[in-house]
Amino acid sequence: MAHNLALGAHGEQLAADYLRAAGMEIVERNWRCRYGELDLIARDPTVTAFVEVKTRTGVGFGVPAEAVTFAKQRRIRRLALLWLAEQDGPWVSIRFDVVSVLVPRDGQPEITHLPGVF
Template identity: 55%
Template sequence: MPTPRLGDHGERIAVAYLTDAGLRVLDRNWRCREGELDVVAREHDALVFCEVKTRRGLGYGAPVEAVTPAKQRRIRVLAQRWLAAHDEHAPEIRFDVVGVLVRREGPAQVTHLRAAFS
């Protein structure tokens, strides 16, 4: 599976996982000049910005390890842009990371780090 399709596949798995966990997805693949937010969701009083990372193996580390401090800073900026463009308000803002490890056989392994960074 080519890398762009792998990422799309991982995002579909992550959205299903988040929805099953009770989050309501508000937006997917939202883009602006500075980049893209993978998933924006709501969980009770929290507005959740989720970065999804998908990998086929652990040769370069777990998928969640790919969210570097630089990537975290960019996601914070993108979240500010998303909030400015939408009429959504919440007393809590949270940044989650969802790692999806796609295996050749068997189901994908999903790791959900709540409040992975602030």
């Protein structure tokens, strides 16, 4: 379990670095409330993105992004509404992204950003 937590934290850091390099500001990391957690909230001048990060060491169970099920999408939308209700708007645009991080045991991490995927 500790390995999975460390792998997840590493993947989230890689995703945050990737989004920053793409010109986005990381507004929140691991925002929590009683209903769950949002991995990353990022924005640029035109959009606020709620980003789910999935990290794996291999594709034996599918690519990491495939782990974002319909139920997980629904939960993220609900959490996003709760986060937005706590903030000062106005909101120009929001979207829901997935960042898939593949960290092979003997190679470089592969990051795939899927903007507005759900």
